[in-house]
Amino acid sequence: GAVVSQHPSWVICKSGTSVKIECRSLDFQATTMFWYRQFPKQSLMLMATSNEGSKATYEQGVEKDKFLINHASLTLSTLTVTSAHPEDSSFYICSANNRDSGNTIYFGEGSWLTVV
Amino acid sequence: QKEVEQNSGPLSVPEGAIASLNCTYSDRGSQSFFWYRQYSGKSPELIMFIYSNGDKEDGRFTAQLNKASQYVSLLIRDSQPSDSATYLCACSDNYGQNFVFGPGTRLSVLP
Numbered sequence: 001g002a003v004v005s006q007h008p009s010w011v012i013c014k015s016g017t018s019v020k021i022e023c024r025s026l027d028f029q030a031t032t033m034f035w036y037r038q039f040p041k042q043s044l045m046l047m048a049t050s051n052e053g054s055k056a057t058y059e060q061g062v063e064k065d066k067f068l069i070n071h072a073s074l075t076l077s078t079l080t081v082t083s084a085h086p087e088d089s090s091f092y093i094c095s096a097n098n099r100d101s102g103n104t105i106y107f108g109e110g111s112w113l114t115v116v
Numbered sequence: 117q118k119e120v121e122q123n124s125g126p127l128s129v130p131e132g133a134i135a136s137l138n139c140t141y142s143d144r145g146s147q148s149f150f151w152y153r154q155y156s157g158k159s160p161e162l163i164m165f166i167y168s169n170g171d172k173e174d175g176r177f178t179a180q181l182n183k184a185s186q187y188v189s190l191l192i193r194d195s196q197p198s199d200s201a202t203y204l205c206a207c208s209d210n211y212g213q214n215f216v217f218g219p220g221t222r223l224s225v226l227p
Contacts, residue, residue: 006159034215043219044204044217093159093160102165103148103210104148104150104162104165105150105162105206105208105215106162107152109158109159110158110159
């Protein structure tokens with residue numbers, strides 16, 4: 001199946017700093033990628049839809065100035081959590097739409113963010 | 117608003133039994149349907165997808181789709197403790213837009 005790689009898998013950062021998470025589609029081009037956040041024992045929460053070459057579409061309640069998304073190429077989208085706060089500690093997951101495979105969504109491995 | 121509903125569970129089945137996971141969706145425009153499995157602390161992984169009414173089998177998994185009833189199900193035969201996970205149902209239109217996930221059903225297979 002299609003492979004989506006996410007990096008880093010784990011990151012610890014200090015409050016007030018920024019951290020960048022990368023999402024790459026390794027064997028297909030993804031014009032659309034998605035960013036989710038998931039707290040323990042809770043459902044996936046869609047944060048934003050990232051479209052190659054255009055601005056991301058954010059879900060209601062998600063601060064676009066805090067969660068910066070860049071989708072500069074057909075294989076890479078990045079999520080930058082700015083001015084991180086302990087409340088931002090969560091599991092962040094990206095996914096990518098593989099149009100060559102019936103628009104199937106494939107997920108990255110996820111990134112655990114801990115803000116101390 | 118487009119919705120996908122699943123029973124949150126937990127659904128408990130004994131080892132070797134058939135686990136039946138159900139999902140309903142509200143958008144009649146949905147054309148593609150997916151089942152994902154998510155282990156605790158891990159990201160979801162695709163199990164299978166189905167586009168046409170009827171059954172689709174892949175190993176121990178069978179997806180069933182009934183568009184008239186807006187109903188999708190996943191059967192897991194010969195359930196194993198390693199199948200214990202949360203199962204997510206998802207729907208989208210033909211263009212991969214309007215991709216909506218259900219909240220997931222937690223399955224527990226008891227040894």
